[in-house]
Amino acid sequence: MTTTPLEIIIPPDEPVIIVRRVLKAPPTLVFQAWTDPEHMPHWWGPRRFDLVVCDIDLRVGGGYRFVQRAPDGQEFGFHGEYREIEPPHLLVSTFVYEGEPDQEAVETLTLAAVDDGTLVTETLRHATLAARDGHVAAGMEGGMAESYQRLDEWLSSLQTA
Secondary structure (H helix, E strand, O other), rough: OOOOOOOOOOOOOEEEEEEEEEEEHHHHHHHHHHHHOOHHHHOOOOOEEEEEEEEEEEOOEEEEEEEEEEOOOEEEEEEEEEEEEEEOOOOEEEEEEEOOOOOOOOEEEEEEEOOOEEEEEEEEOOHHHHHHHHHOOHHHHHHHHHHHHHHHHHHHHHOOO
């Protein structure tokens, strides 16, 4: 399977991370994979981690909580609250890594139909440059690249099933 590259943009003067990638699936399927707890464990996070908690209350004011377990048993939790939901094109939520609970970011996910599938754009807006830089330094790029690769594989399996 040929995959498109992951584009990560980190403006030097804004507390923002922008991630873009084309996925070979329609926006409705990408949105479903992004918001359905049946799909998330198949792609969210690096392969070496298991997604052991995947709770999603998909409504404005509802929230999500994910917990990943590393091979050594260490667990990493993430949670947030949904602020805007416009299926299948927009999802705005907060994003909190529970190891740094004071570093809440706002994540805006847009899904746009393109010839080859869906252009996914994630914009993570942190409160400060230091918080953004901490997110990047924690291995964000590798984890996101692997998650998107896994998502591409999962979407492909759903379309050929």
